[in-house]
Amino acid sequence: MALSHEFQALTKSFSGVRVANAPFIIGFPDLHFGGFGVDEKSMISVLGKWHKDDIKSYRKESPHFVQDDRLFEKWLDLHVAFLKREFLRLKNAVVLWTMHPWERDARLIKEALIDGPQAYGVIIEVACTRSSEELLGARRAYHSLFDHSIEEDVAYHINDSHRKLLVGLVSSYRHERPKVHEEIVKSEAKILFAAIKNADKKNPIEDEEVVRIVTTRGKPHLKAIFKHYKEINEDLHDDESILAKTMQCLCTPQTYFSKVLDASLRQGADENTKEALTRVIVTRADEEDMKEIKEEYHKQHGVSLSKKIDDVVNGNFKDFLLALIARGD
């Protein structure tokens, strides 16, 4: 006879969200959807032991099955698709991790182009948080993988106001000299400030000068602009605009990554947002970034990234992520 705590365990292992201390609640499907990864061990121990009657009881009680007219408990398509995605999280993470970083970034950009406007953030992230040489490597890999250049595909597939900015960002080959010209920093900070203030009349990312500054200047120069900008006005940190995202990626990537990770771990996050968990951890695990990202995350959210992942994520996928984060500790 199946025990109710086993029902709960199986639900959670199917990436159902844990509802602390609550008994198995029938009829509230949203409480049982939206976790991360699958708990392989639990599935094996529960399902491996249950008789077919236990499984039938589970189907009858679970909100993810409906009683069909032809007298069987039918699994909701949406949930089957959801499970498939959750089962694949480990595979995606492992494959991405093993891949050469250049191929990784090239494929991420290609997928983002296919996913459309909701994934522009990924293009910005890859183009802005990698070093000049890493981005160049991704451009080379893209030639080999897709017989096109990144810039021609970005220019072709993006037809809206984002085109100029995104093409410029993926084409950049910045000089990373540490020395910075104060007067130019000041005048370019003014230009950015004016464009942002004027945002309701003209989209800042369609301003030629804004695009020029953000897509061609080196990072130390941009960091100086960011700092100067903060001194003369508000912070860009809470701004959700594309320009703000771009500046954050270029100047304070650990803050950007910490935000993206937090969003991915929240309940009810959509797939695009959730994907960031794998992407950010796999792409930054070997970089000096990861240490800073963990510190920033802890500072912003009062709990360590590892603890949060431990709470929210299941199974082998969780173990893999935790192992990646712990590297270099």
Added chain:
Amino acid sequence: MATHSVTEDCEQLRKAFAGWGTNEGLIISILAHRSSAQIKLIRETYAQTYGEDLLKDLDKELSSDFERVVVLWALDPAERDAFLANEATKRWTSSNQVLVEITCTRTSDQLLLAKQAYHARFKRSLEEDVASHTSGDFRKLLVPLVSTYRYEGDEVNMTLAKSEAKILHEKISEKAYNHEDVIRILSTRGKAQINATLNHYKNAFGNDINKDLKTDPKDEFLAILRATVKCLTRPEKYFEKVLRLAINKRGTDEGALTRVVTTRAEIDMKIIKEEYHKRNSVTLDHAIGKDTTGDYEKMLLALIGRGDA
């Protein structure tokens, strides 16, 4: 044996500077007959042996046109392109055409090396300099041309070629020469794809695209667009024209002459000479001989003769 002759070259060059005046003949006879790889070795050995930069000594000892052709030739191709590109961005010698020439006639990797050399020498990126020194339509075209890293494979999509030929024709008919799709196609597509597109353009619409871009002979932007197309598709014809105009100009345009000879001597000078002969009924050697003199002439002739057996 190779090392021995590098040492000899250095000694001879050092001798050429010794005492009053300079033995230009000696300089020509050595440098004009070395490849860029060999010159690199000579520069390194010269620096180790005499503690001085060969280029600085050349700069001290030589003058004007002759100096420029020797110094440009002695630079590594990537450094040369970086130097020429930097010159082109400076306001007082602004030359958008030179930027188009460098970004469109080089291979993707040659352009990349030039950009790396630019980083090293000028401590800025070529993109940021071109962006901050150009404006309007010229910036719209030149920055993407400088930033691109074109796919260099042979893969061509014929459906795309047809649709992009149509777009180009539409925009040109509307006189929307600076339209972002025109710029997108010319500045991001690989050369094989562009060739396919422009071939289709001619088949479908009757004219070469450059003929349709000639509506206003005084329009500088159209001239730059035509140069872009030519550099991407028929560089040898582009260079022939630059040379022809440089030589026929009242008093030669030494800048253009020097630039083309030094940058193409190791690449496609033979083809350019054939093109020149075809178009002008005299050889390039003959034309240069007629229009230039002295050591400058000797150096140019030595350089364009490099490919000949």
